[in-house]
Amino acid sequence: MKFLADESVDRPIVERLRQEGHQVLYIAELKPGIPDDAVLNLANQETALLLTTDKDFGELVFRQRLHMHGVILIRLAGVTPVRKAELVALAVREHLSELPRSFAVIMPGIFRVRRVSE
Template identity: 30%
Template sequence: MKFLIDQNRSPQLAELLRDAGHDAVHTSELELERAEDSELLALAADQGRVVVSGDTDFGALLAMLRASQPSVILFRARHMPRAENQAAIILDHLDDIANDLEEGAVLVITDDRIRVRHLPLISDD
């Protein structure tokens, strides 16, 4: 799977995901530390990457745009501050969430669960 790690996550998270065989890049590696969230969403969608962040603005932007891609993994867990913990939770559950991520979803990871909301978050129906 391909990941774009936002600037508010450790660059080590990208390294750990790469070590597990995934294509993961941190915004700092692309010199996009100060990029707007909309720019990161566009890049992730163009490259087929899943955005990994702690920034709730991504969900709001996806809703506003009625977008069906890219998927976002949003960490809202207080007890998973380290990159090792975040990589472990992604990797431990990837088989269960891969289809959701490929189809387009926002996954919110809290201390006790993973909540999945399929994209688009707002539909015209």
């Protein structure tokens, strides 16, 4: 699967997904500091699922109804970066088919996915 990781995403998450064979583009390596709507546009251009810790993407998707290929919101405050990477990789493995065209949220012990219609 192809992902675009927002610069807010911990590097161990990016590295772990790459190790598992996913293509992961990383805003921190490509275009640090670009606005959220540009990040979402880039994810769409790349046909990539967006990984982020920024709740503002919910606003862009649900209130502004901007197009998206898929968003995974990582809400794992207080969890070590290595453990976050494990939890994200596990969620991706277990729910890969549900992720396109969905807004998913990963929290400790919880995975929620909401299909987004256009």
